[in-house]
Amino acid sequence: MTGFVSFVSSGPGDPELLTLKAVDRLSTADAVLFDDLSSGPILAKAREGADMVGVGKRAGRASPKQDHVSRLLVDYAKSGAKVVRLKSGDSGLFGRLEEEIIACREAGIEYEIIPGVTSAMAAAAAAGIPLTRRLTARRVQFVTGHDVTGALPEDLNLAALADPTATTVIFMGKRTFAELARRLQGAGMSADTPALLAESVSTPEEKLVRGTLGAMEQLIAEEAADGPALILLGPLAEGR
Amino acid sequence: MTGFVSFVSSGPGDPELLTLKAVDRLSTADAVLFDDLSSGPILAKAREGADMVGVGKRAGRASPKQDHVSRLLVDYAKSGAKVVRLKSGDSGLFGRLEEEIIACREAGIEYEIIPGVTSAMAAAAAAGIPLTRRLTARRVQFVTGHDVTGALPEDLNLAALADPTATTVIFMGKRTFAELARRLQGAGMSADTPALLAESVSTPEEKLVRGTLGAMEQLIAEEAADGPALILLGPLAEGR
Known part of the structure; x- marks a missing residue:
């Protein structure tokens, strides 16, 4: 059974600026792959027991390569997991959403994009x-x-x-x-x-x-x- | 006692794209002044018993004049009400937020702006x-x-x-x-x-x-x- 990827926009940082849909996906996820900027109190909305994986990139620091993030995403989904890929702000702005979408498509994995507060x-x-x-x-x-x-x-x-x-x-x-x-x-x-x-x-x-x-x-x-x-x-x- | 105005961004239409903060303000409001585009199921999040006032503008239709909307907002707040001014999308984009903010300032009414999903x-x-x-x-x-x-x-x-x-x-x-x-x-x-x-x-x-x-x-x-x-x-x- 193949899983599903929800690209979830986490908003600017305040967990109260998450959308209801974002909270829903976090609260039912089997795995959450998150950036540094969408960590902290936002992660408390995730289901207890979910795999929490930090894949953040921050200016000037070593961070996982993009193809490694995409591979993780695909591997989790292939294992049948409901995966949340949590991205700070709105996921469609200045993130690496496109690369990760393409990886999902190439692997035949269904996904959705949940917009957020930039x-x-x-x-x-x-x-x-x-x-x-x-x-x-x-x-x-x-x-x-x-x-x-x-x-x-x-x-x-x-x-x-x-x-x-x-x-x-x-x-x-x-x-x-x-x-x-x-x-x-x-x-x-x-x-x-x-x-x-x-x-x-x-x-x-x-x-x-x-x-x-x-x-x-x-x-x-x-x-x-x-x-x-x-x-x-x-x-x-x-x-x- | 003077009230308070929350300019609340309602998002594009799906009530699940409201933020937690928007839902909180709706659920505790004494009065909700809403545009046509932020009506429908979103209004179901408002407190039962709140005054619900439609002040929508839509292309090609007669609608309340802007100064009338601003006056309503100020009058409600002066009566001590917690007022939600619900604006579709993000309130800071292509709305009339500035005119309404100025009206609040001139009347000495405190306000906040809650960003949303454009x-x-x-x-x-x-x-x-x-x-x-x-x-x-x-x-x-x-x-x-x-x-x-x-x-x-x-x-x-x-x-x-x-x-x-x-x-x-x-x-x-x-x-x-x-x-x-x-x-x-x-x-x-x-x-x-x-x-x-x-x-x-x-x-x-x-x-x-x-x-x-x-x-x-x-x-x-x-x-x-x-x-x-x-x-x-x-x-x-x-x-x-």
């Missing part, structure tokens, strides 16, 4: 702001601050990113922010553009730091801890 | 695809298909929107799609760009229609019902 929405909510504005901020964009090598991606669409009327959310961009800020300003974005650093959103370690595009490099150096962080740019980042 | 994530999950790809789709952008007049916004950033490597999600864009498609193709986007129409996502009426940028106008005319819909453009929309 950390971008949670950061805006924590800051008390919307991500869009009716008249002047009608486009919101999410980008990653690093490519597979860990550097700022080379092929940035600067006409898109330097648009002062959009809200831009940079995921995993602390380490490369100085270079990105230089390129955005070179493309005409004002140093005064409001910016917000949002770290460890929705957890007890949550930290929100407001500033500007021009000041954010220094604010990151002075204020950032080592939690996962987003940087928001645009008119709405100025907040209250 | 319909864009739910559409991708239903289609079995991620919204980003590690090497070739690292930017995702959300835009609205109409401005306050109901027409396609004039100030589109076509360099951003016609980027063939991004995933673009158009909210409320069925009626203006033909004009948008013409402008995107005029800006160099290929008519062969994969496109996905996702209607009434996560509800029993869910409908997913795959096509291309060039074919989507006709597909909308032939296949779309009258539910809320998203249109996804980009390499990932081709799916399985």
Whole structure:
């Protein structure tokens, strides 16, 4: 008998931001494969007795290779297990969902994807702001601050990113922010553009730091801890 | 005694995609002000005996004016009520959250924002695809298909929107799609760009229609019902 894989989005960290569907899948899973960022109190929702396997990747640390994670997933499912693959935030954003889906398809394993609360929405909510504005901020964009090598991606669409009327959310961009800020300003974005650093959103370690595009490099150096962080740019980042 | 307002994101429609926090606020509310799209089975999570007030806006229908909604919200809170303002999808995206927050601030009423699952994530999950790809789709952008007049916004950033490597999600864009498609193709986007129409996502009426940028106008005319819909453009929309 073949098992089943549920790709479950865990949300930004607060277990109260899990969906009912996510809690249901956790509470009936035979095995849970989890990232570092979806660990902690969220894992307490898993069925007692389930196999709990940490397969996390964090910046700068050694971690299991992606094909090893995919193989584990497939092996568990082939053994007949109901597997939860727990991914932080929303599983479809800046994760490795596609590689793992392909591994399931190639092995003939059925799966589902359970969407969740992305950390971008949670950061805006924590800051008390919307991500869009009716008249002047009608486009919101999410980008990653690093490519597979860990550097700022080379092929940035600067006409898109330097648009002062959009809200831009940079995921995993602390380490490369100085270079990105230089390129955005070179493309005409004002140093005064409001910016917000949002770290460890929705957890007890949550930290929100407001500033500007021009000041954010220094604010990151002075204020950032080592939690996962987003940087928001645009008119709405100025907040209250 | 002054009340409190919880801006609660209801998710795309499936009550199982509510967060635990949203369910908690619904189950203890004295009054629930809800949009049309967050009605139905989601409202069954509200406390029995709570005032249930529909303040929905839907395209093409008469609906309460925004300042009337804000006034209702403030009046309920001033009477000491725990008010839930239920907004479909994630409350910070393409809603009127900002106007209502400002009304609360001006009236000295405390509030919180509870993030939720946006319909864009739910559409991708239903289609079995991620919204980003590690090497070739690292930017995702959300835009609205109409401005306050109901027409396609004039100030589109076509360099951003016609980027063939991004995933673009158009909210409320069925009626203006033909004009948008013409402008995107005029800006160099290929008519062969994969496109996905996702209607009434996560509800029993869910409908997913795959096509291309060039074919989507006709597909909308032939296949779309009258539910809320998203249109996804980009390499990932081709799916399985």
